Amino acid sequence: MPMHTTSGTELALLPAEESCPYEYWVPWLKNLALEVISKTHISRRIGNKYSAEDFWEVLILHTMMNLSIDEASNELNRMKWEQLNRHRRRKRFSKKICSKTRKFERLCPHGDQVRKYRQMLPMWIAKKVNQVIFLAQINYALREGLIDKNISILVDNNDQWYYGSDRYPANSFINKSNKGPGTSRRRKYLGIMIRSKKTSLFCGVSIIKKGHSNVPDIMGCIDQLIIEGFQIDYVLGDRWFPTYEFFAELHVRGIHYVGPYKKWSPIKKLLEDFLKNGGNYIRKYTIKGAPKKYYHSPGIPVWLILTNRQGRRLRDIRRDFKQKKMNLQDAMKEIMVMVTTFPPPVGIKQKQGWAVGICRKYDRRWQIETGFRDLNRISPPSNAHTNVRKFLMRSTQYWAYNTWQLERAKRKIKGQIPKSWKQGPTLRQFSHAQIRMYRASLVF
Incomplete structure (x- = not known):
């Protein structure tokens, strides 16, 4: 991978950056x-002038520069003309093309050409590119010592709100929701993140069809990591992920699960019994599948932990309920139900420490939520209409996020770096550095 390490004409670095220079990721x-x-075996030659390399260059720079595709292609065209004329005594200018509209010669494709190229790529190509790039980024982090073979996995859904006229069932990837800002339509993306040491990287992204399960996509990503030799400690998910299908797949692979559990009817009865009669805050529970599909399948044993994440004790909540300071519904809202497949120890004190440790694992969930918010800051929202193009443009944001996190992780483990630089570059600083390095590569 090319790397600019010296100060001066190539790339001016700060003193702290000299010991840990930027990688050239474009x-x-x-x-x-x-x-x-x-x-x-897809043709790399598109038309008579441009190749696939030119189109991918615009697509990646569009994400790195935080510009629209039209703005990124025009900026790239301007930089290439500057590079062409840098050492020419007699400057060359773009020729006017005979056309009804005002057109000039270009050295890179314009926005419409990039969008047409993006449209011709099928979904399986976008998924294959995702798999190769995510795996290469993870292996890079492993070589640099930023992660090790023991990892934990975070999974969550991310809603991208949709304001067009496309509707279900004509488009099965557009779901309905009542939480959108000015809309009730959305595309639901599944994000999969790995966590090792102090580094968090996305390792998978999928767009989910309405009425379809996300378990095959999650398990496909997990199987790929297992093939690469990674040891998965546990999977952390939100309250809509604990299903019989998901737990059955994890159980076969010997992977544990940690996360909150949805308060559906049996859980509400359990909470009501606890508030009225007391009892143990650690309960053994069995998750069963739907009778139509899993009639002869055995149940999966799990453990439920009743807790309160706002710092209140369960006995204080029961006391307020007994003294009628709060009704049953409010008291049940105060209690959070955690589910895990980790078996508890035998002793009472050991069980208490085990329950606290399980709940603390859930505190890591904020990392994938923060990652989703950072993705929305990387580049402007895509105006793509089809699901494949929308998925591809969303994927480029995941690639850029991972490269930014790799740069930050390298500085965290680097010695003899000022404390102010230990946290690494901000997203804007990282983007500006990549743009400067791209301009420097055109000059030299």
Whole structure:
């Protein structure tokens, strides 16, 4: 991977940056995408002038520069003309093309051409590029010592709100929700993140159809990590992930699960019994599948932990309920139900420490939520209409996020770096550094 390490004409670095310089990620991502294109026997030559390399260059720079596709292509065209004329005594200017509209010669494709190229890529190509790039980024982190083979996995859904006229069932990827800002339509993306040491990286993204399960996508990503030799400690998810299908797949692979549990009817009865009669706050429970599909399948034993994440004790909640300071519904809202497949120890004191440790694992969930918010800051929202194009443009944001996190992780483990630089660059600083390095690569 090319790397600019010296100060001066190549790339001016701050003193703290000299000991831990930036990697040049633009050609790295572009070459991985082109490798997939070559292996799948898709033509790399598009038209008479441009190749697939030119289009992927615009797509990646569009994400890195935080510009729209039109703005990124125009900026890239301007930089290439500057580079062409840098050492020419007699400058060359773009020629006017004979056309009804005002057109000039270009050195890179314009926005409409990039969008047409993006439209011709099928979904399986986008998924294959995702798999190759995510795996390459994880292996890079492993080589640099930023992660190790023991990892935990975070899974969550991310809603992207939709304001167009496309509706279900004509488009099965557009779901309905009542939480949207000015809309009731959304596309639901599944994000999968790995956590090791102090580094968090996305390792998978999928767009989910209405009425379809996300378990096959999660297990496909987990199986790929297992093939690469990673040891998965546990999976952390939100309250809509604990299902019989998901737990059955994890149980076969010997992977544990930690997360909150939805308060459906049997859980409400359990909470009501606890508030009225007391009892143990750690309960053994069995998750069973739907009778139509899993009639002969055995139940999966799990443990439920009743807790309060706002710092209140369960006995204080029961006391307020007994003294009628709060009704049953309010008291049940105060109690959070955690579910795990980790078996508890035998002793009472050991069980208490075990329950606290399980609840603390859930505190890591904020990392994937913060990652989703950072994704929305990486580049402007795409105006793509089809699901494949929307998925591809969303995927480029995940690639850029991972490269930014890798740069930050390298500085956290680096010695003899000022404390102010230990946290690494902000997202804007990282984008500006990649743009400067791209301009420097055009000059030299």
